Amino acid sequence: MKSWNGLKRWGGWLAAAITAVGLGLPPASALASGGVAPPKQDWTFSGVFGRFDEASLKRGAQVAVEVCMSCHSIKYIKFDHLRSFGFSEAEVKAMAESQGKTKKDKMISGMDPQAAKDSFGTIPPDLSLMTKARKGYEDYTYGILTGYLNDKEKEMVEKIFADGNVLDPEIKEAAEALHLGHDLEKAKKSLERIHRGDNFNKYFPGNFLAMPQPISAGQVTFADGKESSLEQMAKDVTSFLAWAAEPTAMERKSAGVKVIAYLVLLTIMLYAVKRRVWSRIPH
């Protein structure tokens, strides 16, 4: 009986507590919205046994030096460092000289940060850690490089505005193709910004960014003769940036295989010893 009275007494308190904790009250803050996650890609260097493809790294370095470095620095890498995946000293020297640098210099862009801010409204971020510093990692970098409007999509947007008569079905179609979401009013605003010439990217959070489309098909002539499609260039330069973000990553993984193999063996033996020692104790 004592317990029942206690329960009744505390039941009242519990009800009061639920009210006090504010389960019925509205929240203090309102709602925000997100973007589209970039699609997953296959990377040769992902997984326990994945390794960098040196040919791809070399092509990627070429894209980085010839294209990206016009605006972006890769400040934690020196040109000489590129020899670690197959470039010769002469090739590294030539690449450095093309940027007005020596092979011992860091890969710093020739663009003045203030000039960049004046023309783009922001200072282009350093790329050294880019593939580690964004959600989605390498997929994100690849997504940004390939996520600008292609010719067909550009045409579709222009067609909507060409006749001066913007129709709901048109917006709906474009919103679906560009992942603009279900809110037609918002989609329309985005399409107008694209029409005005703002830089639109499917995978950039918020869709609009300071960087115009950085690479397009055929922009570089690969030294190894590989066709420089947009996808190929994006893949190679992303691989290169993944290398630049952690040049010791492959060393880490090959050490890891040995470490884990050793630990598994050690642990099996420790387990055997444990069994042996404890077998003296009758259970």
Place this chain on the structure above:
Amino acid sequence: MFKSIMEWVDARLPISDLIKSQATEYPTPKNLNYWWNFGSLALFVLIIQLATGIFLVMHYKPDAALAFDSVEHIMRDVNWGWLLRYLHANGATFFFVVVYIHILRGMYYGSYRSPREILWWIGIIIFFLLMGTAFMGYVLPWGQMSYWGAAVITNLMSAVPLVGEDLVVWVWGGFAVGDPTLNRFFSLHYLLPFVVFGAVFVHLWALHAVHSNNPDGIDIDEHKDSLPFHPYFTVKDLYGVGVFLIIYCGFVFFAPNYFAEPDNYIEANPMQTPAHIVPEWYFLPFYAILRSIDFLGSFSKLAGVLAMVGAIAILFVLPWLDRSPARSFRYRPLSRQLFWLFIIDCFILGWVGYNPADATVFGGMPIVFVGRAATLVYFGYFFLLWLITAFDIEKPKPTPTSI
């Protein structure tokens, strides 16, 4: 030769006696299960953290202009620097994994009950110290999440009545998180682990005074039911260390950034707030509790901080809330159900803490509702545990008289 040297030493400092009574022949209940491995594992991780930390400091620069670069220097130029850093960063994560399991083991088997209250208290103090150490350590790489995490958490002190604002400025060493903040956090991050080490010593001292609890939660006949620590538990603990190292090194070598926020690879920028500030995973449940108290207007902040600190501090009185005649939940069906509900609730709180405060779930419900409910359940555990034991609502099964 060795024997005569040891005799000479023992006549002056009785080391052999100490080793015998406190280590090799220290009586340990023979029925301890693998959940009892996590105490020695926690000590093992503490040693890893100290060892890697001391070497990291040889290359790290606690300066707002240099810290971020010096971490990349460690990753790229220092021989095996990447290993040191990844061992240390993942060591923090696994420290909390191990310590959480260790604490929950104590909660399940009633290890906090008399006569182990002081042992339990010192454990809670160690946990608080650990949280402080981890928080300050996370600031040192000086990435975006380091900086803004520090800003959000230190700002909580402004909730202290009257002196709050001054207190925050005093802690920052300026009017915002900056170079002085980084310097003092570095100093304290180096100091606190040694304080932890001292507290661990007292923790072990208290343990050796009262001896280990056991899965049955009963007092044992030490002559009949205990085993010498060596070799039985040394070998069992070593096997545990092996299993632990496989999992830990799996992350260190193959997914070292699994528990890290990508934003922390962007150098701290006081002019640019990240879209979404999240603490490290091990703080998320408490962060969720903090943010769940948002309905008290200007008192929300203070109440949130009190709730967050209270969520851990309430463990201090746990030995007196639990009044069951049985220690171990093995013999307490109702407590056991509450316990698992509590575990699930901690995961829900973690998930709430990970999401933005203004997120919505289940088709439009603000996530803070989930947070409030989960906070209620969190504290409800302690209340209900007291309720069912103080009023004999739970009828424990008979406990065995020996193990």
